[in-house]
Amino acid sequence: DQxxxxxxxxxxxxxxxxxxxxxDYTNSMFDYFLWYKKYPAExxxxxxxxxxxxxxxxxGRFTVFLNKSAKHLSLHIVPSxxxxxxxYFCAASNRNSGNTPLVFGKGTRLxxxx
Amino acid sequence: DAGxxxxxxxxxxxxxxxxxxxxxxxxGHDYLFWYRQTMMRGLxxxxxxxxxxxxxxxxxxxxxxxxxxPNASFSTLKIQPSxxxxxxxYFCASSFRWGGNQPQHFGDxxxxxxx
Numbered sequence: 001d002q003x004x005x006x007x008x009x010x011x012x013x014x015x016x017x018x019x020x021x022x023x024d025y026t027n028s029m030f031d032y033f034l035w036y037k038k039y040p041a042e043x044x045x046x047x048x049x050x051x052x053x054x055x056x057x058x059x060g061r062f063t064v065f066l067n068k069s070a071k072h073l074s075l076h077i078v079p080s081x082x083x084x085x086x087x088y089f090c091a092a093s094n095r096n097s098g099n100t101p102l103v104f105g106k107g108t109r110l111x112x113x114x
Numbered sequence: 115d116a117g118x119x120x121x122x123x124x125x126x127x128x129x130x131x132x133x134x135x136x137x138x139x140x141x142g143h144d145y146l147f148w149y150r151q152t153m154m155r156g157l158x159x160x161x162x163x164x165x166x167x168x169x170x171x172x173x174x175x176x177x178x179x180x181x182x183x184p185n186a187s188f189s190t191l192k193i194q195p196s197x198x199x200x201x202x203x204y205f206c207a208s209s210f211r212w213g214g215n216q217p218q219h220f221g222d223x224x225x226x227x228x229x
Contacts, residue, residue: 034217043118043205043220044157089157101147101170102218106156 003027004092006105015114019077023090023105026071030092034102035064035075038087047088048075080112116140118221120206126227132194135224138187139208147218148181148191149205157205163189196228 005024013019023033031052036044050057050064050073057064063076077084090105119138127133139146147162161171166183174181178197183189193200203225207218 036217036220041222043207043222045220046217049217101159101162103159104157 002105003030004090004103004105006088006090006108008108009106010109010111012111012113013080015082015112016079019075019080019084019110019112021075021077021088021090021108021110023073023075024071025073025092027092027094027103028071029094030103032093032095033064033066033073034091034093035062036089036091036104037084038089038107044089077110080110082112082114085110085112118206118208118219120204120221120224122224123222124225124227126229127196128229129197130195131228132192133196133200133226133228135191135204135206135226137189137191137206137221139189139206140210140219141187143208143210143219144186145209145211145218146183146189147207147209148189149207149220151203151205151223160191196226198228201226201228 003026034049035047037047038044048059048062048064050066055066061077066073087107087109089107091102093102121136144165148160149157150160151157160173161181162169163183179193181191203223205220205223207220209216209218
């Protein structure tokens with residue numbers, strides 16, 4: 001029973017174009033969402049987060065959009081750069097009901113082609 | 115600042131042997147998490163500690179797995195006896211005051227291969 005789903009295992013994008021990574025969740029109690037980036041042989045690193053009281057959060061080239069009614073969030077990277085090639089994990093938690101653990105999706109491998 | 119430090123980075127051992135993975139969290143962090151990453155299941159939370167006390171170990175797959183945190187700067191994950199299906203990358207992560215804008219910081223993982 002996967003509560004956080006990243007249905008695209010991989011994505012290829014040309015350098016300079018927009019990368020859009022998608023994530024769906026099933027638990028309506030989730031109220032905090034995060035994206036992590038992972039390079040080979042390294043641990044995941046925090047990229048950007050969004051609270052359920054917002055529908056958009058932006059940090060430089062990275063923007064996360066949240067659609068609560070659809071239980072969907074997406075990460076936009078504009079413009080994409082070769083250094084963005086990595087595996088991206090979506091994660092969610094419920095902070096209002098105590099400290100619930102992060103639930104991770106299986107990840108999407110992004111390849112940015114020069 | 116030093117991040118989360120895990121050792122060893124790679125471990126290859128034979129089935130039936132005891133395996134001990136080690137983690138040093140970021141100083142001052144009061145939460146510590148152990149995860150396992152596999153192709154099939156992605157990142158799974160195994161167990162987490164708050165102020166050195168295990169809070170939830172429901173993710174530990176079997177009694178062969180155990181974890182301890184004897185002090186704020188050290189934790190171990192032990193598998194005894196190990197089996198080939200335990201082969202995976204094991205990550206340790208720590209955070210300060212879970213909640214709010216306090217993301218978890220991950221170590222670089224231990225790649226475990228059980229032959």
